[in-house]
Amino acid sequence: xxxxxxxxxxxxxxxxxxxxxxxxxxxxxxxxxxxxxxxxxxxxxxxxxxxxxxxxxxxxxxxxxxxxxxxxxxxxxxxxxxxxxxxxxxxxxxxxxxxxxxxxxxxxxxxxxxxxxxxxxxxxxxxxxxxxxxxxxxxxxxxxxxxxxxxxxxxxxxxxxxxxxxxxxxxxxxxxxxxxxxxxxxxxxxxxxxxxxxxxxxxxxxxxxxxxxxxxxxxxxxxxxxxxxxxxxxxxxxxxxxxxxxxxxxxxxxxxxxxxxxxxxxxxxxxxxxxxxxxxxxxxxxxxxxxxxxxxxxxxxxxxxx
Ligand code: ATP
Numbered sequence: 001x002x003x004x005x006x007x008x009x010x011x012x013x014x015x016x017x018x019x020x021x022x023x024x025x026x027x028x029x030x031x032x033x034x035x036x037x038x039x040x041x042x043x044x045x046x047x048x049x050x051x052x053x054x055x056x057x058x059x060x061x062x063x064x065x066x067x068x069x070x071x072x073x074x075x076x077x078x079x080x081x082x083x084x085x086x087x088x089x090x091x092x093x094x095x096x097x098x099x100x101x102x103x104x105x106x107x108x109x110x111x112x113x114x115x116x117x118x119x120x121x122x123x124x125x126x127x128x129x130x131x132x133x134x135x136x137x138x139x140x141x142x143x144x145x146x147x148x149x150x151x152x153x154x155x156x157x158x159x160x161x162x163x164x165x166x167x168x169x170x171x172x173x174x175x176x177x178x179x180x181x182x183x184x185x186x187x188x189x190x191x192x193x194x195x196x197x198x199x200x201x202x203x204x205x206x207x208x209x210x211x212x213x214x215x216x217x218x219x220x221x222x223x224x225x226x227x228x229x230x231x232x233x234x235x236x237x238x239x240x241x242x243x244x245x246x247x248x249x250x251x252x253x254x255x256x257x258x259x260x261x262x263x264x265x266x267x268x269x270x271x272x273x274x275x276x277x278x279x280x281x282x283x284x285x286x287x288x289x290x291x292x293x294x295x296x297x298x299x300x301x302x303x304x305x306x
Contacts, residue, residue, distance in 0.1 A: 037104075038102055038103070038104065038105060038123065040121075040122050040123055041119070041120055044120060044121055044122045044123075045116075045120070045121055045122070046121065046122050046125040047113060047116055047118070047121040047122065047125040047126050047128075047129055048114070048116070049113060049114055049129045049210040049211070050079075050114050051079030051080065051114060051210065051241070052079050052080075052113060052114065052129065052210035052211045052240065052241035053076065053077065053078055053079045053112075053113065053114050053115075053241065054076070054077040054083075054100065054111075054112075054113055054211065054241055054243065055075075055076045055077075055110075055111070055112045055113075055115075056073055056074055056075050056076075056096070056099075056109070056110075056111050057074055057109050057110045057111070057112070058072050058073075058074050058108070058109040058110075059072070059073045059074070059099065059106050059108075059109035059110070059111060060072055060073075060106065060107045060108045060109055061095065061099060061104065061106050061107050061109075062107060063104070065107065068107070068264060069092045069095050069264050070092050070095060070096070070099075070264045070265075071263075071264040071265050072109070072265065073092075073096070073109075073261075073264070073265065073266060074109075074266075075257070075259055075266070075269070077241050077242075077243060077256075077257075078241075078256075079114075079210075079241055080239050080240065080241055081241060081242070081256040081257070082237065082241075082242040082243075082244065082254070082255045082256050082257075083242070083243050083244070083255060083256065083257050083258075083259065084244045084245075084246045084251065084252035084255035084257070084258045084259070085243070085244070085245050085246065085258075085259050085261055086246050086247075086249065086252060086258060086259070086260055086261070086282070086285065087260055087261035087262055087267075088262065091261040091262055091263060091264065092261055092263075092264045093245045093261055094135075094215060094245060096243075096245070096261075097132070097213050097215055097243065097245060099111060100118070100130065100213065100243070101126070101127060101130065101132070101213075102118050102119065102123055102126055102127075105119060106119075113126070113129065113211070128207075128209070129209055129210055129211055130209055130211045130212070130213055131151075131203075131204035131207045131208075131209035131211070131212045131213070131240075132200075132204070132212075132213045132214075132215070133197060133200040133201055133204055133212070133213070133214045133215065133233070134200060134215050135215045135216070135217045136193075136196070136217070137196040137197060137199055137200040139184050139185040139186075139191065139196060139199065140185055141183065141184075141185040141186055141187045141188060142183065142184075142185065143180060143181050143182065143183055143184070144173055144176075144179075144180050144181075144182050144183075144184050144189075144199070145157075145160055145180040145181065147184060147185075147199055147203075148160050148163060148164055148199055148202045148203055148206065149206065150203055151163070151202070151203030151204060151205070151206035151207040152206040152207055152208075155206050157180075159206060160180070160202075160206065161180075162205075163202040163203075163205040163206045164198075164202045166201075166202070166205050166232065166235060166236065167198045167199070167201035167202035167205060167232050167236070168198060168228060168231075168232050169195065169198035169199065169201075169202060172195060172198075176189070184199075193217055194225040194226075194228075194229060197217065197229055198229065198232065201229070201232050201233060201236055204236060205236055209240070210240060210241060211240060211241045211242075211243070212236065212237045212240045212241070212242045212243070213242075213243045213245075214233060214237070214242065214243070214244045214245065215245045216244065216245060216246050216247045216248065216251060217247070226248070226250075230250075230251060234254075248289070249285060249286050249289050250289075252272065253272045254272075255271070255272070256271070257269060257270070257271065258270060258271065258272060258275060258282065260275070260280075260281050260282050260285075262281065267280075267281055268280050268281055268282055270282075
């Protein structure tokens with residue numbers, strides 16, 4: 001029986017490897033396909049970023065033309081300022097970031113960066129100008145060094161370590177037996193949500209983009225991790241044009257402008273204090289989040305007392 005089990009075990013291993021390879025290929029072709037859908041115009045120029053002002057002008061878009069997702073959205077993020085987008089699930093927040101990356105073209109309206117229409121510039125130069133810290137960072141089945149250096153493949157060991165220090169992940173990496181040579185990703189070491197976000201922050205630091213896009217994770221991180229990540233992000237986004245898709249209102253308090261998106265339209269806009277005074281949607285969201293935070297604190301306190 002043992003003689004039979006060994007080859008079966010091996011076959012199982014081969015099967016899983018082939019299946020993973022097929023999944024990887026599928027993902028790759030999906031990504032390639034996505035790129036092929038949107039083409040550069042024939043005489044596309046390279047995007048020259050000078051400050052990185054972002055402007056959405058009366059933007060309308062739907063993944064399916066029968067179902068509009070964004071309906072006439074307009075806003076400007078002046079160079080070096082921070083705009084936060086809040087709103088209920090499905091309101092269209094992440095869609096805004098996908099459009100800025102030009103994963104899709106608008107049905108009508110215009111998106112510009114420093115007055116250049118993003119549909120007229122080379123996609124590679126557009127994506128080079130934007131550093132993204134996504135909700136769920138994809139890690140390659142490679143070393144942690146490779147995963148961070150992906151932000152700028154020519155980066156030296158010193159530069160990668162400096163970026164990791166800024167993103168506050170260096171100490172964690174050094175605590176691993178193989179340090180920066182540790183393999184991470186699906187078939188290696190699994191990193192936690194917070195650690196993955198730090199890898200993404202380190203990548204962004206290396207890329208050194210004029211524009212930063214932060215899609216905050218919906219899944220809750222513990223509050224200490226959350227605060228630490230917030231602090232690293234604030235360091236990294238200083239003096240860069242920053243767009244935050246926020247799920248926790250604590251992230252948006254210091255934004256230069258907050259827009260509240262409801263069913264693809266801007267329902268309210270202003271600063272944190274201005275919006276609280278309006279006693280509208282934002283004020284209500286804030287009140288609800290405070291209530292939840294208080295409940296969590298009470299439960300934590302009760303658990304401590306047990
Ligand atoms: P959340 O806070 O839950 O992340 P969101 O405000 O970021 O939500 P979006 O991801 O922008 O919402 O999605 C807006 C709407 O567009 C949703 O109704 C969603 O179902 C739809 N949608 C998103 N991506 C696609 C897609 N690739 N194809 C078709 N519909 C999509």
